Amino acid sequence: MSGRDIPTALALRKARELWKRLGGSVEDVPRTGEERYSHPDLQRSIKVNKRRKDAPRKLVSALRHLVDDGHGDDMRRVA
Secondary structure (H helix, E strand, C coil), X not given: CCHHHCCCCCXXXXXXXXXXXXXXXXXXXXXXXXXXXXXXXXXXXXXXXXXXXXXXXXXXXXXXXXHHHHHHHHHHHHC
């Protein structure tokens, strides 16, 4: 799998599933309606409004970056 296999218009639910498969964690930010996406290979976490149905560009970009760095091979083993 490569980063090109991830579509630009991605539902937040699907992005959350992919993020967890790639070894990331998702935690709820209390009283804000946001979720924090973090991964050991990324320096900063990503905050996302969880009330939206579409995944923001910065999250999709981070997913593509992780897949291109070799974490996509891990997804084949899990799936």
